[in-house]
Amino acid sequence: MPTAVDTPVPDRTLPRPPSAGAGRSATRAITRRTHPLWFLAPAFAILLVFFFLPTLFNFIYAFTDWSGFKAAINPVGFDNFTDLASNGTLFRALRITIVYAVLVAVFQNLFGFLLAVLLERDTRLNRLARVFFLIPVLMSALAVGYVFQALLKPDGGLNALIGTVLSRPFDYGWLADNTWTIVVVALIHSWKWMGLSMLIYLAGLKTIPDDVIEAARIDGATRWRTFWAIRSPLLAPAVTFNVATALLGSMNGFDIVQATTGGGPARTTEILNIFIYRTFGQGLFAQATTMSLILFLLVALMAFPVIHLLRKREEVLS
């Protein structure tokens, strides 16, 4: 077998066994031919045109006065940002989005985890119950929003149920409270996705072989201790996945909030995407773009540390 860097390797030659010390570049020459880079071309062309180019445009048009009312687009510097910041919209929308994302991440993981522990054994009933908890995952978020809008109306089903239990009329406006509605909407979001978190946690719980648990039990460990000392560390990858997807999914959320409150009451649930949707509909394209850029920066800034932190914890535990 040739070892020189530039010696052409005939197609039919067997690749060098990995034990051979020299010739990493020879294997590279082979992979260059057997796994050609042009295979990447279609995917990267689409990513470039439909994902990265619009993102680049975000960084340009956020600094213009692009709108639906006139044809010309002129640069205006940081005006959009200062406008949004000075009337308080920017920080308010940011705060609401972050609060919403954190609430969803906490609730969705808590519910998903509890369900996974509850339905862990593979009985027929548990399997059926898991399927039921996956129905909301399959439903459109918009539909889920409408269901809860109907259920949580002051004269809706939930208040009627509570009224029956308390045996006095109950008419709390779940979706009309300036303070608590954001929590209610986050709970609805978590309800929709808790089935998926449950599945991921179930898979995490299953990665540990039964004989290890049995061994621990024979050694005298209680169920509680077995759980915390042996099984919970093995859940780390599932936690990473679930927390990251819940955080990012809710920061990018729209449908559930739009279908339940539309951003209200008094714009207390107006997360960034609702703002973008509203201003875009009003023809204020530059403002919508500015918020879109802010969402991008927020997610980018939050995502990488979160993923890094959770990954690091995984390494420590394993």
Next chain:
Amino acid sequence: MNASPNGLSDARIWTRLQPVVATALVAALIGIPLWLVVATAGKSQSEAIKPDLSPPTDWRLLENLTQIWTDAKVPAAFLGSLLILVPTVAGVLVCGSMAAWVLARRATRFTAFLYAIAISGIVLPPAVVTVVLLLRQLGLAGTAVGMIGVYMGIYLSTVVFFVTGFVRTIPVSLEEAARIDGAGPLLVFRRVVLPLLRPVLATATILICLYVWNDVFYAFFVVGGRLDTLPLNLFRVASAGLYLNNWHLIFAYVILMSLPLIVVFAVAQRKIISGITSGAVK
């Protein structure tokens, strides 16, 4: 702590109690909302104005379903959804797995960089506003092609992420055997690699169908008002003054729209569950 007698009885109580707790939770958390949908969709308009949990005095579910089917032009929206879903899924699977195969097999710093770029879309939110401008410049504004392109741009990252991880678990020797017989990369990919990817492609298909079928946000920006999809249509129906508070029709629509996914899920439930979970924890 002297746990053995205590722990054992705890365990026994829990084994007894667990089915009761599980059933009660399903009934309360899933049963009530689902019942609300079905019961309201079965009511007459006057009865459904106040959507509560009472059963309809007489069931008119079928009438409501047919009414919304014709009134809201559901068949057109259904076709619109399919027209966008099928090419999107086929496109991301082919392009994504081609890229993922090469990215998984070529272990250089450059390909690692390309991989990071390719999967960054999982995390980063798409630029919904400027994508409209770009599509206008490309002459694709409001078209199905534009929408398919946007969805592919958003979900390619997911496919590349899932498939790359999977390719790394396939031994290279399988490809080498074909190569010795003189097969070029395209043939190796099509005949050897692609069939092996079936489980992971099934997972990716399910996830992307779920996202695209139910998406209303991106569709609103790209094709809103020009091309109807089911969620866009539902959004319009529910927000239109004509239908405001017509809960029986809204929920009939919810049933129509969710049914295809629920049927697919019921048929392939076990495969779907194992598919979704295997991608995430490993």
